[in-house]
Amino acid sequence: MKWKRSDIVKWGISGLFAISAIAVASLTVGRDIYYGSTDKGLLSFAIVSLSGYLFFLFIPVELAFIYYLGTDVNIWLLNLVAISTAMVSQSADYLIGYLFSSTIIERFIGVHRYEKAEDKIRKYGNIAIFMFNALPLSSPVISLAAGMLKHRVRDAILYTVSGLVVKHLVLTLIFMW
DSSP states (O other): OOOOHHHHHHHHHHHHHHHHHHHHHIIIIIHHHHHTOOTTHHHHHHHHHHHHTSTTOOOOHHHHHHHHHTTTSOHHHHHHHHHHHHHHHHHHHHHHHHHSOHHHHHHHHOHHHHHHHHHHHHHHTHHHHHHHHHTTSOHHHHHHHHHHTTOOHHHHHHHHHHHHHHHHHHHHHHHHO
16 A cells, blocks of 8 residues: 555644643643652643643543542532533634635545544534533534534534533442432
């Protein structure tokens, strides 16, 4: 198979994003786990959450949230940090989708993933935004697609926040019980 320049660029960018995700996770939550300390826990979690909810870095934020639930970090403050950093990142995802053309974004995340997200938004609208945020699904891609489809900002924010609150409260109740 002969590599085209576009394939090399796509794999190079994907590799840089993967290295970035690994570096963010390793230097924050990974460091806390390795050293067994949580003195910088909220800052580490905030960095992971902020990074993890960007559409191009896939970091399992829910696992980091569950890890910090088991530490001595204030539970309500952890929930506040989780929801607020997720909202900042997903607002950025929405704005990126709103401002950039679909062809540029399709190159970054792939046509198939973009079309699946777009189909869900067109078919189910606000319910899709809520469900993707309430469940550990790829909610940043949904925010990106909502921006690209010029979905109402107020609805996108309302259903994103609602889904995030439900997800984090359920995780808190399950793992603290």
